Amino acid sequence: MSDAKYFQRGKIQELRAELNSDKKDRQHTKKKTVLKKIVANMTMGNDMSSLFQDVINCMQIPVLEIKKMVYLYLINYSRTKPDMAVMAIPTFVKDAEDQNPLIRALAIRTMGYINVEKVVDALIDPLRHCLRDQDPYVRKTAAITVAKLYMYDRLLVESDGFIDMLRDLLADSNPTVVANAVAALTEISERSDNIQLKLNMNVTTKLVVALNECSEWGQTYILEALMSFVPQDVGDAELLSELIAPRLQHANSSVVLTAVKVIIYFMNYMTKEDEIISMCRKLSPPLVTLLSNGPEVQYVALRNILLIIQRRPEVLRNDMKVFFCKYNDPIYVKLAKLEIMFRLANATNVDQVLSELKEYATEVDVDFVRKAVRSIGRLAVKIEQTADRCIAALMELIQTKVNYVVQEAIVVIKDIFRKYPNQYERIIGTLCENLDNLDEPEAKAAMIWIIGQYADRIENSDVLLDDFLYTFLDEPVEVQLALLTATVKLFIKRPTAGKDLVPKVLKWATEDVDNPDLRDRGYIYWRLLSTDPTAAKAVVLSEKPRISTETDNMEPALLDELLLHIASLSSIYHKSPQTFIHHSKPRFLIPSPVLNRQYQDPITSLPVQNVDAGSSRNPGGLDSNPYALDIVNLGNNTNGDNLLLDL
Incomplete structure (x- = not known):
């Protein structure tokens, strides 16, 4: 029978009467039913806390199903009734020594959830015994309970030796x-x-071997922990990467992505270029396989792939087609695929990429079309050989007269003009035919820049700028700045045509606007023009540096950090975890003799000094016991504020 019948609002008095009924119930069937009703009401948000004493009395019943419900009730209401929760301690301690390992584990786990001081004090001894229990289920539950206990009382866990027991x-x-x-x-x-986990090679190898027999969650935990190992010898990273590589074929996407993260981390400590290229090729198939999952998993994979190919372009270099958009892809997947297509585009595959982008630019989704048009322009900037074809494609799109398509095309054509000056001015006439369609600030600013830059080649450039100036005071700052500079360029190139416009624009910029950037630029132009026209010409018409798609790349330091956070929210947001998780520990590459590139400390910008925790006892820096755990002071701190867990 369905449990839906229990999800009905129950009266406290009736439930209490049923719990305390004296009727014979050898199988405890009635008490199970009542407890199910209580848990159901608790789940629905109804206050069942007044039954605390009555529910605690049921703890003595030696039935696992009943104990589970009672313990769930205790976890839910122990915060509001900490004094009542103390009454359950004797039963907790008794259950922690029960013959049934499931009950022992359940007792320890529940006590770990109840953050009441007396309950925590009573947990210490049972937890210590359960960490050495004969049953593995109890031991693994006790291990997680130590982590929960650490969240409540850090000093207690460190001083009572629980970290050593976890080490064992x-x-x-x-x-x-x-x-x-x-x-x-x-x-x-x-x-x-103040605690840092550090694994040695012996422990790391044993953990990798244990991967084969773990569940998918266990594999994820172990793989994540391998990020605490810093290779010190040539070949360590290659060996571990080969041992981890079978995890790339796992059915669980979390295991696959975490394995990718660890392998990419170890690549930083590989010295042979052929080994690095070989591992990059092994990463491609599992990443492609992830794209056959649902759209949510696809998006996570795509955001991570975008990071990976910026550092390791060899990965997925020959797999362009898997990123072509499907008609039923959600918009967030399509946009992510477009960015990766642009990143992977090169001289050999640019024709098929351009063909795809032209097709996408005729779709109905406005955001998707905008991104496709902009990608065509970025391709022209990135790959010089294809600039002519990209310009031809953009001109075809402009002829469609679709407003948002035209505006996006003008924005990217401005960048093409900057990249290839004096090559494509023949299309300016076509662009000027679409001035009436411009209503977005970015597109307006781009068109105004084009008019100002080529004011001497556009016969009616002064008329065109004058049309834009009618709404100067109502335009966004972006457009106002473009108009100011374009008008000054017009005056320098064609003094007669611009002599009436410049004083008007400079007066508006310096007297009638509030933006300090616009005012400052207006004053600079005014003084230059009034004191030294030659200097003004040298400044305003100076040779601009050619733009490059390299500016689209992520900052190297941020990219290094994000690659250490693959398969996390950080890799999806493309932001350091410190920006959205309070007190998150920063990650960075630890120097070692085999680190294949110079790495600077992100805070001090100085080379990081590697602290060897075991150097005082043996030349190798690691204890002869492969599972040794040392807690030592680092630096000059004599209070033990910095602790290194050297495993």
Whole structure:
């Protein structure tokens, strides 16, 4: 029978009476039913806290299903009734020693959720025993409970030796226990301001071997922890990458993306170029496979791919066709694919890319069409050999007279003019025919720039600018700045045509507008023109640097950081986690003898010094025990504020 019948508002008195009924119920069937009603009401948001004492009395019933519901109730209401929660401690302690391992694990896990001081104090001894329990299910639950306990009381976990006990679990025979121990240590390291997890080669190799027997979640935890290993010898990174490579064929997208992240991280410590290229080729098929999933997974994969190909262009270089847009792709997937198509475009595949973009520019989705038109212009700037074909395609699109298409085309043609001066001025006449269709600031500013730049070649440039000046004071700052500069260019190139416009524009710019940038530029132009026209000409008509698509690339330092956060929100937002997660620990490449490029500390801009935690005991810097965990002071801090977990 369906459980929907339990989701009905129940009266507290009736539920209490049913819980305390004296009728014989050897199988505890009635109490199960009542507890289901209570949990259902609690789920619906009805206040069941007044039944706290009555529900606690049910903890003594040795039935796992009942205990699960009682413990769920306790977790929900222990914050509002901490004094009542203390009454459950004796039963918790008793259950932690129960013969049934499921009950032992359930007791420990529930106590870890209840952040009441007396409950936490009572948890210490049972948790310590459960970490050494004979049953692996209990041990893996206890490992995660340590991480929960650390969120409540950090000093307690560090001082009572729980981190050492987690370290010991890394040698456990059960891979699930190992995975949970790794997850707990990683979580503690991420949340602590003064603790850093560092793995040595022996532990790392054993963790990689344990991947084969873990669940998909366990594999993700272990792969994430491998980011704490810094290769020190030639061949370490290559070996580990080869061992991790089978994870790229996993059915779970999280495992695949995390494996990609770890391999890309290890590439920074590879010294042989052929090994790097070989690993890049291995990354392509799994990334392509991710694009056969639903649109949400596709989008996550595409955002990560966009980061990867900026650092490793060899990846997916020959897989352009998989990024061609499908008619039923959501708009966010289409836009992400367009950006990747542009990034992967080169002289050999540009024809098929341009053909696709021209087709996209005739679609009905306005945002998609705008992006496609802009991509055509960016292709012309990126690949010189295809500039003529891109211009021809843009002119065809302008002839359609579709307003937003024309405006996007004018915006990108301005960039083409800057990239290739004195090559495509023949199309200016066609552009001027569409002045009446311009209503967007960016398109207006682009067209005004073109008119000013070629004022001496456009016969009626003064008339065209005068038409724009009718609404000067009502235009956005972007358009006003373009008009000011274009008018000054007109005056310098054609003094007779511009002599009436310049004083008017300069007066508006310096007296009638509030924007300080516009006023300052107006004053500079005014003084230049009034004191030294030759200097004004040299400044205003100076040779501009040719634009490049390199400006579209991400800052190298930010890209380095984001590549260490693949498969996370950071890689989707393309923002450092510190910008949206409070107290998030920054990640950066740690220097080592095999780091294949110079890396600067993102804060000090000085080379990072590698601190070897074990150098005081042996030349290798790592304890002879492969699972050794050292807590040592770093730097000159004598209070132990900085702790290094050297595993």
